[in-house]
Amino acid sequence: MVHPFDPLSAAEISLVSKIVKDEYVDQNVILRVVTLSEPAKTGIMPYLEAENASMPLPRPPPRCALVQYYLDSINNFWEAQVGIDAGKILNREHLAGRHSYTDAVEMQRAEVACLADPRIQAELKAMELPEDAVVCVEPWTYAPDGMEDMTKRFVMCYFYMRIGSHLDSNHYAYPLDLCAEMSGDREVLKIIRLPSRDAERADFEAAGKSRKFDRRKIHTTSEYHPDLVGKTRDTTKPYIVRQPEGPSFSTQGNLLTWEKWRLRVGFNYREGLTLHDISYDGRKLFYRLSLSEMFVPYGDGRAPYPRKAAFDLGSDGAGVNANNLQLGCDCLGHIKYFDTYSHTTAGDPIKVPNVVCCHEIDDGILWKHTNYRTGNAVVARARTLVLQTIITVSNYEYIFAFHLNQAGAVSYEVRATGILSTSPIDIGHSVPYGQVVAPGVMAPYHQHLFSLRIDPAIDGFKNSLAVEESNAMPLDDPKVHNPFGVGYTTTQTVSETEGALDLDISKGRVFKILNESVLNPINGLPVGYQLVPHPSQMLLAHPSSFHAKRSEFGAHALWVTRYRDGELYAGGKHTMQSAGGEGISSWIQERKEKAEETGVRNEDIVIWHTFGTTHNPRIEDWPVMPCEKMLVTLKPVNFFGGNPGIDVKGSRQEDNKSVLVEDEACCAVKSVRPNL
């Protein structure tokens, strides 16, 4: 049985595509997006209430699809809502001046067309590349810099080469100082010679000027593929996870239950993995958890590099770039995979396997106490459920995972890995906005800014956001009893209207999502969940820059808005070549100006957390960077009657079957020479 939150099935994709194509029998319909249009929240509430109470289900809300398509040309971009049960387009909109996200097909075609251009061939020839060099073009979306008309579509092509016959040789090791600006229909508009030393200007009319490739840049230390990396370690012995009774989770379609948790797994082309209708022990916690957007602006201010600023969700798509996860590689233990359906531009469904994996990990100790009076220790181990998806966006990889624990906490972990985006630099030179990581290879400074969207339902849909600070009690206020100067108390401020908040570590600032109508029976405080943020530097680009205007969420660590159906993307709905004025800050401002409802106290609210990393590369991030981890946690605060994991069974050797390592078994250390 289809659940209202289930992604579109293959049959639904076919049906929806046919409905749309039948509307345009004389035109070429190029389907860009065919995805579930999630039901309005008020529409689905009665259904979810009944479902969670195991009551007879009311009729589900009508099932709809969101469709985006070109008609004949990329300059004729449309969006439609299609009623699946109704079998028709419910409404449609011409997205004039907007652009669809990019995809591998566009990129590959751009690469081919760019390479075929005789001017490009002449440039490459002038470089006198090594005989066994293979030129690779890396197409990028064009982030506005004010130099072109953004109602037209552009593709930027950066040039690299690999040396030798191995197809997985790392071409990012050889950035060439050539770049091409292409039109959306794959015409080379400008040939650009990239700057190759500090403060140098790019040459935007470079034809015929390419310099000879400096062969001193040729090196062998930038490979990562095991065929090329030389000797790999043989010291890491196998480590196998056994679950003789199987995993502790259960699934039925996209419904997942595990250790008092119950939720629905969602997946779409843009956000990738989403979680829906999340409850613990029968109590509602979150309506929806998702990565809303991510923005990767580069800090190299020389043209054309300000055009490097990627919205990896809005302009690339976390879902369409999800890896096909492999058993025994991307996770250990007993693994359940979720598949999804994508589609061709003609609307034919394509099964995409293993885009999400679900498995358990052991996370050390959940809680422990030793009673020193009796010597008795009670220790509960922490089992964690991981729902993981991994995306590849050209050079970079992101590993996104929700972690559920047995004490009612849910965390969102991001690991950034993959290959740095690189630019050419002359041997012997350096720049103050990037790092040389190999001969001739400069990895520019950049930021990764994520927006985590938290749609809470803490014991119901009417919630509030509170900020708590810990403050020393005053020393000399006669109304305050603090004779020894050691007292401290907390202040709590509840947000009344939509807006942004910042972190402040020095004040011990803590963010709580509260249901002020439900009081904990033990201490009379509102039930809540605390957001444990990932403290991060916010966007560095100047507020007047396109980067800042386009990524409004990057200005503050926390945002609170009143819930609106469809308001899912902190950077705006259409980020591809967007020029600003349509993200979270703009929504808030517009609603204020229009005197719309902006109250967020005891209302259906959404919390948006901006976090990330200012990534100034180190050599150790090259050629593939070790994962950089970021973690955001939501944990109960006065929600339960005590530690919700207190009933986790004590850890016992008879279950865990650990193995004692005897001294003799591990004495292979090379012996130290005796004293003289």
Place this chain on the structure above:
Amino acid sequence: MVHPFDPLSAAEISLVSKIVKDEYVDQNVILRVVTLSEPAKTGIMPYLEAENASMPLPRPPPRCALVQYYLDSINNFWEAQVGIDAGKILNREHLAGRHSYTDAVEMQRAEVACLADPRIQAELKAMELPEDAVVCVEPWTYAPDGMEDMTKRFVMCYFYMRIGSHLDSNHYAYPLDLCAEMSGDREVLKIIRLPSRDAERADFEAAGKSRKFDRRKIHTTSEYHPDLVGKTRDTTKPYIVRQPEGPSFSTQGNLLTWEKWRLRVGFNYREGLTLHDISYDGRKLFYRLSLSEMFVPYGDGRAPYPRKAAFDLGSDGAGVNANNLQLGCDCLGHIKYFDTYSHTTAGDPIKVPNVVCCHEIDDGILWKHTNYRTGNAVVARARTLVLQTIITVSNYEYIFAFHLNQAGAVSYEVRATGILSTSPIDIGHSVPYGQVVAPGVMAPYHQHLFSLRIDPAIDGFKNSLAVEESNAMPLDDPKVHNPFGVGYTTTQTVSETEGALDLDISKGRVFKILNESVLNPINGLPVGYQLVPHPSQMLLAHPSSFHAKRSEFGAHALWVTRYRDGELYAGGKHTMQSAGGEGISSWIQERKEKAEETGVRNEDIVIWHTFGTTHNPRIEDWPVMPCEKMLVTLKPVNFFGGNPGIDVKGSRQEDNKSVLVEDEACCAVKSVRPNL
């Protein structure tokens, strides 16, 4: 063969104790500390150099012990350096006015003496406790509040009770409003009735006034022992780690090697686990890593609670309070345990087993890249070596662990668990500096402040500390090329003299330990290790308070000092009833005043990182709190020629033997009723 860093053997403890006792044949020598006196750094350097180079070893520095002891009485406290080879006391000092750390024997004797006092008995009788109540006394060290002469030793006794016959019933669930101030020789000096509602003063002459115990406080929800907690979960299925070829680490005595890491495991009564002479792939990284101190001040300003402020290392001892770790409970997989030797007050050695465990964990993905041109994914899993120790300090547990990874990073993880320290509160009342967690049970706000001591040896002993910030480039400076407003650069400031530094997330502040004399051959930058701090609120107590004076390290997140032998404890050497003026800030100030060497650039330096948590309890922290994790990482920055884990073998199903969960195998979810 004994290594200069090895803790004292049983025979050495016996010998040293005999040497000291033989000096005082007519006196009762009560041995408080018999531990290794680590060799002077300059003395051991040639030895370590030779050892690491596998060259013939020079004669090791003479082996010494540090001994602290009472002569006849606790008011006659001494410290001596004993030459083990020399067989004699090398020097000794009368520690007049100072106090030794406490221990279980002192605490248990205080408890017995306190309970035996007839005035206490009369107080308890007046309370009319339930018939099956068992009174428990919780002795605490006395943190100075200016009310008593700190040259005398005191013990504070707080009163609790448990109900029923189960010895592991949680007595912290019943804090009684009685307290006793005792002398060091166990005489009850004052009987104190604790405040029981906000701003109420304690009664320091309470004899005969105890109120009847309010039986409305009796409840059943504060238990954690499986016998008492009611139904435990049966949903968590077994999870077993198998290492068919054994672990990947090797030990020889306290020498540990694993995946290019090489280090020596140390352990002492005060700091517990320490790491020495740490190198990676033959290159020196750290001379010593240790937890220097931790301070737990409580934020309840009402007397006598300002006396609750524990130095868990200096006044209790992480080593003496280390748990005997149990196979299959405290860790999974193949576990190697390290034992240590403690001693009786007579100097007889006592073997203390399993104080440190060593095992490997799988930490998900170390790095991954998928070449979208070929579709080939290369993924390396992260194996991590964990060296863990767990301490119980009365109510609280701390899990301390060093994590080594395959990409050259070492992390220090702290997990705080155990039971909140509780105070009585009248039913229906609340206080602004604590939280009610059960009827009549108030858990006061408090902080946990840790000082991690990092004694670096980044490619040698002369190192520097640099602070790097990421700053937007100016918009309108003609000397700067930032036409699009998106550029950013970094500034780096190297500390020249001893002092403190603060975090600043908004500036992307990053701390690097550099060797400015060794340049990375690829980019010419100094080799270094970056400190990734745990961002934390610093001490809240007023600078004029005893709490602040005693825990100088709690004022700033980072300190840098010039290395001095024996300068190990950021809160001062003798924290027991210390009154301030002897921690890290005082050292720096004194040396400045004395015009001693305080330069820290290209010198042998020590970095001290203060981190922790402002712990305002939530109900979910009760009765045993789920682990709160803190993490500090040291990772290479331009130290290697690339990702040092690039040679980790790709992850393969044939090694990892994961199991695919088929849909049928996990469909036990209660079926959803069909549509109407």
